[in-house]
Each structure stands twice: as structure tokens, then as C-alpha cells.
Amino acid sequence: MVTAIAMKEARQPKPLPAPNSDFYQFAETLNADELAILKKVHAFMETKVAPIINKYWVEDAFPFELLPAVKELNLGGLGIQGYGCAGGSQLLVGIVGMEMARFDASMATFFGVHNFLAMGSIEVAGSEEQKQKWLPTMARMDKIGCFGLTEPLVGSGAGGGLTTTAKREGDTWVLNGQKRWIGNAPWCDVSIIWARDVADNQVKGFIVENKTTPGFSVEKMQNKIALKVVQNGQITMKECRVPEANRLAAAAQSFRDTARVLRGTRYYVGWEATGCQMGAYENALKYTQERLQFGKPIASFQLIQDLLTKMLANITACQCMMVRTAQLANEGKLTDQQSGLAKAFTTAKGRETVSWAREVLGGNGIILDYNVARFFADAEALYSYEGTYQMQHLIVGKAITGFSAFV
Numbered sequence: 001m002v003t004a005i006a007m008k009e010a011r012q013p014k015p016l017p018a019p020n021s022d023f024y025q026f027a028e029t030l031n032a033d034e035l036a037i038l039k040k041v042h043a044f045m046e047t048k049v050a051p052i053i054n055k056y057w058v059e060d061a062f063p064f065e066l067l068p069a070v071k072e073l074n075l076g077g078l079g080i081q082g083y084g085c086a087g088g089s090q091l092l093v094g095i096v097g098m099e100m101a102r103f104d105a106s107m108a109t110f111f112g113v114h115n116f117l118a119m120g121s122i123e124v125a126g127s128e129e130q131k132q133k134w135l136p137t138m139a140r141m142d143k144i145g146c147f148g149l150t151e152p153l154v155g156s157g158a159g160g161g162l163t164t165t166a167k168r169e170g171d172t173w174v175l176n177g178q179k180r181w182i183g184n185a186p187w188c189d190v191s192i193i194w195a196r197d198v199a200d201n202q203v204k205g206f207i208v209e210n211k212t213t214p215g216f217s218v219e220k221m222q223n224k225i226a227l228k229v230v231q232n233g234q235i236t237m238k239e240c241r242v243p244e245a246n247r248l249a250a251a252a253q254s255f256r257d258t259a260r261v262l263r264g265t266r267y268y269v270g271w272e273a274t275g276c277q278m279g280a281y282e283n284a285l286k287y288t289q290e291r292l293q294f295g296k297p298i299a300s301f302q303l304i305q306d307l308l309t310k311m312l313a314n315i316t317a318c319q320c321m322m323v324r325t326a327q328l329a330n331e332g333k334l335t336d337q338q339s340g341l342a343k344a345f346t347t348a349k350g351r352e353t354v355s356w357a358r359e360v361l362g363g364n365g366i367i368l369d370y371n372v373a374r375f376f377a378d379a380e381a382l383y384s385y386e387g388t389y390q391m392q393h394l395i396v397g398k399a400i401t402g403f404s405a406f407v
């Protein structure tokens with residue numbers, strides 16, 4: 001016999017599926033420790049970052065109020081073994097970056113610049129003494145780092161064209177020149193500066209204590225339309241004197257060593273680009289389930305479902321590519337061209353995904369309050385930084401054809 005309660009229940013609409021950008025159950029492949037860290041990062045980003053980040057984005061400001069909680073995550077030195085660092089596999093590195101970017105690409109970038117570009121340079125190219133001196137304090141995030149390679153007049157051509165000079169005078173190096181676009185530079189403590197040695201014309205790396213080195217100044221870059229929470233700076237160095245003990249001594253003898261640092265960090269950008277798409281997709285999907293037009297949720301329209309499915313396909317393809325890239329990195333086999341292909345592919349797909357997300361929001365897609373607009377804008381920076389799409393394709397093109405097309 002059908003009761004009144006059962007009839008009422010039968011009339012209740014089925015609950016809609018919650019947005020889930022992990023369609024191929026990638027999280028199930030993580031071990032218990034990795035999953036616990038992923039959940040910790042998720043909770044931090046969801047409860048601490050998401051509620052306030054649009055305000056900081058509008059104000060072009062970094063949320064310093066979050067730094068104590070960031071430190072408590074104990075993620076400093078992620079992927080670096082020893083020296084008080086968080087360690088962990090390359091997969092863990094990736095999923096942390098992806099999860100951060102799923103909520104906010106600026107926070108993922110701030111962390112990436114400190115952890116992988118600045119600390120990573122010391123790990124890859126520093127001497128044992130330099131690692132002992134700098135990595136523990138940076139792992140605790142008591143000192144925050146930046147990475148100065150790009151210059152006002154030299155971006156993609158940094159390999160052969162750096163104009164910042166380093167001149168040795170006894171046990172001191174004298175640095176002169178400018179760096180542009182340097183993330184964290186307006187407020188951080190330690191700058192890794194890449195400069196051309198006037199004696200042998202090779203690019204060398206220097207650890208500069210920027211707050212206490214005379215002649216070192218930073219001007220905050222204004223009027224960005226992407227990653228506005230990250231503070232980028234234009235650095236000017238006039239007769240900056242740096243001790244020989246601060247020259248990255250173990251490996252930074254040429255631009256080849258700089259490129260080794262970038263191999264790891266470009267691949268991290270691939271994870272960021274994947275996370276950025278996940279955030280845009282989840283916000284967009286939720287919106288389409290709630291927004292009514294013609295008396296129906298727009299999620300019920302075929303053309304909207306087509307866009308949502310294409311977004312999910314992009315995300316899933318990027319996740320699969322990044323997981324394999326992490327396996328190669330773990331085995332020490334990741335090449336520049338594999339890292340470059342992942343960076344180029346995920347950031348290009350990222351632009352496509354966020355533009356579809358913006359599209360399904362209609363006019364609200366360009367209003368920050370719905371979050372998608374922030375992902376939409378931030379994807380532009382991911383596409384260009386740490387080597388543009390074209391530069392990555394030239395790296396891959398050289399590897400697959402045997403011909404260098406670099407000019």
C-alpha cells in the first residue's frame with residue numbers, strides 16, 4: 001500500500017549532483033598521507049582563503065593576515081628532502097598546487113615562487129653550506145623568497161640576453177641591473193638573482209638578502225589584470241655588494257643550471273593551470289544548476305551541457321597528463337620538453353576552459369562576486385609566465401624534429 005508519506009517523498013525532486021572536477025577519481029589513487037594533506041589544504045583554501053580573496057584581488061593586495069595559517073600547514077620545502085623541509089613526492093607537490101589553484105591561482109603562485117623557484121634554486125644549485133643556512137628558515141617560512149630572472153627588456157630571451165651584470169671584486173660580487181615581474185619581491189626577504197658574470201659571460205645565481213643590501217630597491221608593479229593578489233616587483237640593483245658565500249656555488253655556472261630549476265617549476269604551473277580550470281568549472285556548474293531562464297535551470301539546456309562537458313574533458317585530460325608527468329619527475333626522468341609540453345598544453349586548455357566557464361555565467365561571468373571572473377583573468381598570467389606557450393613549443397619542436405627553431 002502506498003502511504004501518503006511515500007507519495008510525498010516520490011514527489012521530492014532528486015538532489016542535484018554536487019560539482020566534482022575529479023571525474024576519474026584521481027584522489028582515490030593517493031595514499032593516506034597524501035590524501036590527508038590534500039584535505040588539509042582543501043579546508044584551508046575553502047574556509048580561510050575563499051571568503052576573503054576577491055576583496056584582496058580587487059585591492060591588488062596580498063593577504064598577510066593568512067601567513068600564520070599558511071605556515072601552520074607545514075608545507076614549506078614541499079618536494080625537498082631534508083633541511084627541515086616538508087619533503088614528499090612530486091605527486092604531492094602537484095596536488096597541493098592544484099588544490100590551491102582550485103580556489104585561488106594567486107595563492108598557488110605565491111607559494112610556488114617561494115617554494116619551488118626560490119628554495120628550489122638553492123636546492124638545485126646551492127652548496128651544502130648554503131642549503132644548511134637557507135633552507136630550514138625558508139621551510140619554516142620565516143623568510144620568504146623570490147626569483148629574479150626576467151628583465152624589463154629581456155623575457156623569453158633570458159638564456160642568451162640577460163643584461164644584469166655580476167662583477168667579482170675579491171670575495172664580493174657587485175650586481176648592477178634591473179629585474180621585472182618578480183613575484184613576492186615587494187615584500188620578501190631573500191631574492192635569487194640571475195646575472196651575467198662579466199668575466200666569463202656565463203649566467204650565475206646569487207642569494208641576495210634584499211632588505212639589508214644597500215643599492216637594492218623594489219617598486220611594486222601596478223595595474224595588473226591577472227593574479228592581482230601576487231605582488232610583482234621591478235627590482236633595481238645599483239652597485240649591490242653580495243658576498244661570494246652567497247653565490248649559488250654547486251651548480252649555477254651557466255644558464256643550463258637556471259633551466260634545471262625551471263624544468264621543475266614549469267611542471268608545477270601545469271598543476272596550477274589544472275586547478276584553475278577545476279575552480280572555474282565547479283563555480284560555473286553550480287551557477288548553471290541554480291540559474292533559471294525560460295523557467296528552467298540553464299544546466300538543463302543541451303548547449304550548456306555541451307560546454308560543461310567540454311570543460312570537464314579538458315580538466316580530466318590535464319589531470320591525466322600531470323599525473324604521468326609527476327611519475328616521470330619522481331623517477332628523475334622528466335625532461336625539459338616533457339615539462340614544457342605539459343605547461344603549454346594545460347595553460348592553453350586552461351584559457352579555453354575558463355572562457356567557457358565565463359560564457360555559461362552570461363553577464364555575471366565578468367563580475368568578480370561569482371569567482372569565475374577571477375579564474376578567467378588569472379589563467380592569462382599562467383599562460384605567459386615561466387616561459388610562454390611559444391617558447392615551450394619551440395623546446396618541444398626542437399626535441400621532436402631535431403631542428404632548433406629558436407632565433
Ligand SMILES: Cc1cc2nc3c(=O)[nH]c(=O)nc-3n(C[C@H](O)[C@H](O)[C@H](O)COP(=O)(O)OP(=O)(O)OC[C@H]3O[C@@H](n4cnc5c(N)ncnc54)[C@H](O)[C@@H]3O)c2cc1C
Nearest residue numbers: 147148149150155156181182183381385386387388390407
Ligand atoms: C604574473 C607574472 C608573474 C611573473 N613572475 C616572474 C618571477 O617571479 N620571476 C621572473 O623572473 N619572471 C617572472 N615573470 C616573467 C615571465 O616569465 C615572462 O613574462 C615570460 O617569460 C615572457 O617574457 P615577456 O613577458 O618579456 O614576453 P616576451 O619575451 O617579450 O614575448 C612576447 C611574445 O613574443 C613571443 N616570442 C618571443 N620570442 C619568440 C620566438 N623566438 N619565437 C616565437 N615567439 C616568440 C612570446 O611567446 C610572446 O608571445 C612573470 C610574469 C607574469 C606575467
